[in-house]
Amino acid sequence: MRSFSFLCFLLSFFLLFDFSFPSLSVSFLPDRNITLYGDAHLRNNAIILTQPHTCPASSSSSSSSNGVGKALYLYPIRFLDPLTNTTASFFCRFSFSIIRSPLCSSGDGMAFLITSNADSFSLSKGYMGLPGPALNPQDSFIAVEFDTSSDPSLGDISSNHIGIDVNTIVSFAAIDAVSVGIDIQSGRQITAWIEYSDSSKLIQVWVSYFHVRPPSPILVAQVDLSESFKEYMHVGFSASNGQGSAVHIVDHWWFKTYTTLSSVTPRDTSEKGDCLMCYPENPMYNYGPGTQNGWKKQLLEMALGLGGLAAFTVSITVVLFVIIIFFAMKKGKGVGGRTKEGRINRVPRRLSINEIRTATMGFHRSRIIGQGASATVFKGYLSSCGLVAVKRFDQAGIECARNPFITEFATMVGCLRHENLVQLQGWCCEGTVLALVYEYLPNGSLNEVLHKNSSSAIFLLWKQRLNIVLGVASALSYLHEECERQIIHRDVKACNILLDAEFNAKLGDFGLAVVYEHSSLMRAATIPAGTTGYLAPEYVYYGVPSVKSDVYSFGVVMLEVATGKRPVDDVGAVLVDRVWSFWEIGKLIEAADSKLVGAFNTLEVERMLMVGLSCVHPNHENRPTVKEAAMILRGEAPLPVLPQRKPAVGFQSVLSEDSDETLNLAGDNSPSTDDATWMTPRTHFG
Template sequence: MHSSYSSIFLVILIFFFHFNFLSNSLAFFPASNVTLFGDAYFRNNAISLTQELRSCSSSSSSSSSSSSSSSGVGRAFYTYPIRFLDSITNTTASFSSRFSFSITPSPSPCSSGDGFAFLITPNAQSFSFSKGYMGLPEPGLTSQASFFAVEFDTSFDPSLGDINGNHIGIDVNTVVSLASIDAVSRRIDLKSGRKITAWIEYRDAMKMIRVWVGFSPIRPPTPFLVAQIDLSKEFKEFMYVGFSGSNGQGSAIHVVDKWRFKTFGFTPSVIPIDTVEEGDCLLCFSEDSNVKRHPAVDLSHKSKTRVSEIALGLGGLAAFVFSIVAILVVIGFILIKKKRVLEGRSREAIASRDQTNRVPTRLSLADIRSATMGFNRNRIVGQGASAVVYKGSLPVGGEVAVKRFERGNAFDCLRNPFSTEFATMVGCLRHKNLVQLQGWCCEGNELVLVYEYLPNGSLDKIIHKKSNTAIVLSWKQRLHIVLGVASALAYLHEECERQIIHRDVKTCNIMLDGEFNAKLGDFGLAEVYEHSSLTREATIPAGTMGYLAPEYVYSGVPTVKTDVYSFGVVVLEVAAGRRPVDDDGTVIVDWAWNLWEKGKLIEAADLRLDEKYDGGDMERMLMVGLACVHPNHAKRPTVKEAARILRGEAPLPVLPARKPRVSLRPVLPNDTEEILNIGGARSSNDDPPYMTPKSHFSKNET
C-alpha cells in the first residue's frame, strides 16, 4: 500500500519537474499572448501599464527626470487580432470581458495619473505615445484609428466634459465620453489602491453596452453603467483587444490582472445571444490562479485568423492546464492498475466530512445524469417556478439534491435564478442553518446546482400534512426549527460579508435534516448589498403571497424588515399549523390579529399538539410572530431580537390592542418622514396612511 503511494508521488514529481523545465521553451506564457507597448511591463503576476515617476512637478519635468525610455503611456494588447464581423453573414459579434485592476497613486506631492481604459481598436500600433488622455487619441486629431473604450478616469479635465476626477465612461472614437458615471457616488474609489473587478458586456441584439464594477469578485446584480450603442457601425472585421493607460502630469501605477474575454453570437450553431448564460464565463470555467508569469517579451507579429470565442486569462496558461490534465491522466492510470483499493475508504471519509466545510466543485453533466438516472421523473422530490429538484447519489459524496433549472428561466438574459443563487451561495454562505452547496454543472444547455440531501424534506410538507401517518412535530422541535431559521437570517442580514436579503422566506424553502434541524435554502430571488450601502433599488415584488410585507408589495424595495415579515408568517405557521392563506381565503396574519384583539391568542395553537406545551411559551411564540408582521416596518424587531424573545432572554414584545393600519412610508435605511408616492401626487404628513391593499386573498372589503 505504501509502495503504491510512493510510486504515484515519484511519478508526479518527475513529470512535474520535467514538464516545467521543458515548458520554458513553449510559446504558451502571457508574454507570447500579450504584446506590451511603451511603459507597460509584467509586474507581480500581472501587467502594469505605467511606471511610477520619480518627479512629477510638471509634464515636462517628469519626462526629463524619469527614465529616458519612459513615455508615461503604456498599452497591453492580446497579440492576435480577434474577429468581430462576419462578412459572409454580415453579423456582428457580441462580447464580454472580466478583469481585475488597481490604481495606486504615488505619494504627495504627485497628483494621480490619468487612469486607464479597456480598449478595442483595429490597429494596436496606430496611437501616439504623447502624454495624457489615458493613452487614447487626443480630441480633434482625425488621423488616428477608430476605437471603442471603457475608461476608468482619475483626472479631471473640464474641456473633455469630465464630471470629476473619479469616473467611468464609455468612449467611441473620441476621449470625450458619450456616457459616464461618478464612481464615488456608487462607493467605488478608483484611486484607492484596492483591487476592483470590472465586467464589460456588449449585446449586439440589444445594441447595448453594460458595465459592472465592484470590490467583490462576484458580479453585482445591477449594472454600474448602461448605454445604447450600435457597435456594428464601428467594428472592423478584425480588431485588437487590450488596455491603455497613462500618467499625464501625475504618477500612479495602473495594474491589470485576471483578464478574461470572449466573443459570441456568430454562427447558427452557437446558442442565440438572447439565451446565452448571463455572466463572464466564470460560472462555466474555473479560475486560473497561482500561475507563474515570465518577464515581458515584446512581440509584434500577427497571427492568422483566430477562433471567435476566446477565454483569455493573464492568470491562466495553456501550459499549466495541459500539465494538470497530463498529471491527472497519469494518476488515474496508476489508480486503475491498483484496482481502486482505497475507493471504499475515501468514499466513507468524504461522506462523513462536515457539510459546512465542503468546497463546492464543478461536476460533469455525465456525473449528474448518472446520479439522477438520466433525470428520471421518479427521482423528483421537489418542483418550483424555475427548477426541478431530483434526489441523486454521487460515487463520492453520497446522496445529494440536484436542482435542475428550467431553460426558459435559467437563460433569461437580464436576470436568472441560477446565476443569482450560484453567486449568492458561493459568496459567503457557510452556516449550519443554510442548505450547503456541494457542486454545480454548467454544460451545454444544462444549469444544475447540487446541494446536500436533507431526508426530512421541506417544513411545509410536514407541518401541513394531515394524514394519520404524518409526522407531528413536537413543541420542542418547532421552537428549535424557528430558532434555526432566525439564526440563518441573522447571519444573512448582519454577519455575512455582504448583506443578503432572501426575499422568499417561507416554509417550503426551509429544509429539515435527519434530526429536524432547519436549513434555509433557495436563493434564486436573493438581493446582495454592501453593508455600507444606503441605496435600495425598487424591483418587481417577488415571492409568495401571504408572506410579502405590505410596504414591499407597494414599493418593490426589499429590506431586512421585509424578510422579518416573512419570518413572522413562518412563526405563526409553525405555531398554529395553518397555511399562510387557507383554502377558504383566510389569511393567517389577519386571523391571528383577530384572536389577539379578542384576548384569545392561545387558541391559535395547533390542535395536533394536544396541548403538550407550556401555555406561556406558546403565547410567547405567537406574540413574536405578530410583532414580526406588524404593518409598520419600523415596529418590527430584528430576527436577532425575535430570537432572544423566543429564548426568554428578552421581555415579551409590546403589541397594540388592535391591528394597526398600514402606513406606507419609506423603508430605506435612515428612514425619512416622506410618505411614498403611490400612483398620485405627493402626500403630506397630515394625510391618513394607506390601508392594506385588497387582494383575492382578502375576505373583508376595506
C-alpha cells in the first residue's frame, strides 16, 4: 500500500509540470523577482502599491505617477501555445488590504492584472492603473478589479464592488461586495481566489476575511479568454488613488497555470503548492523557507531550472513509467467502493436531529436557499458529507395518504445512483423534523440561471445548454427504462433541474414521483399535480401519469432552454404555442434565445427546437421516448417529422390499444364527442 501511495505521489508530482507552459508555478523572493512601477514599493515582505498623500491630491504629490502603482512578476508567463492552439487555465490566490486615509476620500481601488504590455497603464482617475481607452489594438489585458470609487460613466455599480474586465475598464460582470458581506474599504485583510477554466470558459471569484475559500463564488462569468491571451503575458497587480488617498497592500500571492490535459486542477491544489509570496512567520501560509514544505519549494525551483531536451525526455519517461505501473496495479486490484462509472456508491444514512440543526444553524433563515409548497431547503455543512442541501418538510398534511416526505424518501432510498440525479446523502425523521439531505449543487437551478440570475452575470453558452438537456435526458431514460421499477417523475421543470460547479444537470425533487413495476397492469388516475406550462394535456384531462407525460414536460424544458423564455410568461403567453407559430411560418430559428446573439450552431438549435416540438405533440402517441429524443439531439437519428401546423388537442387513452392495462377513473369521466377536440383542459390543477 505504501509503494502504491508513493507511486501516486510521483505521478502527481511529475504531472504537476506542464512543459507546454513552463511557468506553471514559481516561488521567488519578491525583492528579486518583481518589477515595480510608479508608487509601488516593497515593505515587510509585502507589495505596497500606492502611497498616502494629503487631500485633496495636489499636483506635486506623486507627480511622476499620479498616485498609480503597479507590480508585475519579473518574467512573462506563457498562456497560449500557438502551435497546438492550447490555452492555459489559471488559478490565483492572494491576500490584500486597502487602508483608507481617515481625512480623505477613498482611492480608486486595485486590480489583479494579466497584461500583454508591461508598460501600459493609465493615469486617469478611476482606472486603478489599468490600461486606458487608448489601448493599443495589439495589446490586451484581463483584470479582476476591487473598485472603491463609483463612476457611472464607467458602469460602476457602487463604490465598493468587484468586477471582471477584459480589454476595457468597463466591467462586463460585477457585484456589489457589501451585498455579500465584504467591505473592501474596511482596512481588514481580505483573501481572494480567482479561477479560470478554459474548458468551460468560466471565470469565478471568491473572497473572504478568512484564509479558507468559501464554498460558493460571489462572481461567476462566462467568457472565452483565449481570444484575449497572447502567447506570453505579464501577471501582477495595479492600483491608483486618483483624488483620494489609500494604501493598497498585497501579500501572500500564489499563482498557477495549468491545462485541461493536466491531472492537476485548481481544486486539487488551491490549498497547497508553492506561493509567490509566502513567509515562514505566518503559519497560515506554511510554505515558505524553513517550513516542512520547504523541500517542495527547492524541488520546484530545481525542476523549473531544468531546461532543454534532456530534462523533457527524462520527465516524460518517468511519467510514462509511473502511468504503466499505476494502470497495471489498478487492473490487478481494482478500486474498491466505486461503481463501474467511477463514482462512490455512498449509502444514505440516518442523521440525528442535532446533526441537522447544527448543519443548518438551527434552520436559520439566512441559510434558506429554496422554498416550495411542502418543504424549505437550507444550505448546510456536515463533516461527513461537506456542503449539503437540507430539505425540511412541513408538518402540515403529514397524516395525508400521500405525504411528500414519504413519497420522496421511498423513491430516493432505493439508491437511485445516476450522475444526472441529485444524490441523497441522508435523512432525519426525529421529533418535529422530517428532512432529506442531498448533495449541494453550487450553481442553483436551471430556472435561476435562465431567468433570474442576470445580476450575477451567469450566462449559459449554447454548448452548456445542449449538455444540460442531454443530462436531463440521460436521467429520465434511466428512470423510465433502466430502473428495476419504472419511475414517472411528474414534475420535470427548470426549477427541479440543478446545476453543479461545471453546469452539469442533475434532476431532483421526487416529491410527486410515482413508481410502477414494469409489469403493472393497473395505473390509477390521480389529481393532476405539477406546474402550469409543463403538464401534458392528456395528463391534465385524465389524471394518469405516464412516461409520455414526462416526455411532454421534457419537451417544454428543451424549448425553454433553446428560447430563454418561460413556459408561460407574465402576460399568459404559452411558450409551446409561440414556438409552433415560428414553425408554421418557416422561421423556427427566430425562436432561439436572442441573448445568444448568434453564438450557436444553427443546425443544433433548430434540431433542439424540432425535438422539443415533437415531445410536446398534443397526441402522446406521436411523441418520441426520451432516449429517442436524445439520439436525435446528438445527431444519431433523423429529425422528427412535424405537421405543418400545430395539431388540435385530441384526448384518448394514454395506454396503447393492445395493452391489458385499464384506466381506474373515479366516476364517468369519459369525454363526449363534443369534448374530443378541446383546446384547453377542463380539469383544474395545482
